Amino acid sequence: MPLVTEPTIYNADEANVIDQFLKTGYIIFPVEDLNSLAKIRSNLYENAVKALELDSPPPESDFFDNAQKFILPEYLNEIRLGLIDKLNKNPDNAALFYSLAKNHLGWIVGNEMAIQRSYNLGIQLPKDSSSILPLHSDVWSGNSPYEVVLWTSFVDCHKTKSMYLLPLKENQKIISNFQKYSSMTAEEIFSEVEDKVVWLEVPYGHVVIFWHGLLHGNRINEEEKSRWTVNLRFKGLLTPYHAKELGEYFMPLTIRPITRIGYQYKKPKI
């Protein structure tokens, strides 16, 4: 049964997205601007080819899936950090990433938003154990619960080449019964919930928005090809912040004029 029952307020697309997000805590959908995704991926390709000093680089369409042929695991983190630096220094990227999901972010988060300042690039080579992200909730480690992650993939993601998460209803069971899990390791909790987690199927050209309070993570990529993803957080500009602050971790992305006018308003004095 739909959770959103106000069709006069939300249009059908918006109501569907809100309904699904309230039920599961995540949504997968085609990007709203494919050209922006292509531009981000091309920049990433050019920077990666340069960083790897490849004499005869493969075409962009082959590069990302086959990165394990060009990147030795011992240099992976150095390459990754160099590419993150390039992503962070490109002033166009905030607008490009935002355009991938502008409507969906508006429906889920709001239209006055803050955006994370740093882009988290993940590269999971097949069989590489150095890039495992154990099961975790970002809200347990300093992010506020008023944030979502935009998860952008530059390849087709499925099974262990992708990430997993625990949908909202199952997640709430863990939170409400937390004492039972509080002495367990992340691996032990994963074993408890393994049969309930969802491995995200995300073809290239699609993105994910998920609430980072959901337990999530990845395992060793047991598939044959490499995964390349960027995760980036968005939140309501004026919603509470926790240890990740506005200015230091987030920057204003959209401030509407009436917020500026309202803030600057001075009560007349008699």
Added chain:
Amino acid sequence: MNKNWRGYIFSREIGKQVVPQRVQNLVIRTCAERHGLTYLLSATEYYMDDCYMMLKSVLDELGQIEGIIFYSTHQLPSDTNERMKIYDKVLNSKKGLRFALEDLALFDEKDVKLIEDLKFCNELSAQAIDLDSYQESLN
């Protein structure tokens, strides 16, 4: 070119947190290194609320230095007019401010707008009730 930048730290709370002065100085020093600046020993603001005596002294020193590295934007005065006076003085002297924690800089009017956006958004969001307080209010 003069690359001397004076550090500026607090001996009172910064954004509702007490940050050890050693930590404030470490963050400022790292910022100076990252941008190739010469870091001059930090001026330490007095602990009394809304006191900016040391900052005023450093602003008077702008003729001899390139700018001031604050630990954070949270150290700027809460009074908008006071902040504007500081920005005017710095920009009229063709000098700059840096904020080490946020890795932000202020060199022109565009930067002033961004810093002011941060100040007012921080102020407004701090007034939004946080989850813990909300849940406590229900009990």
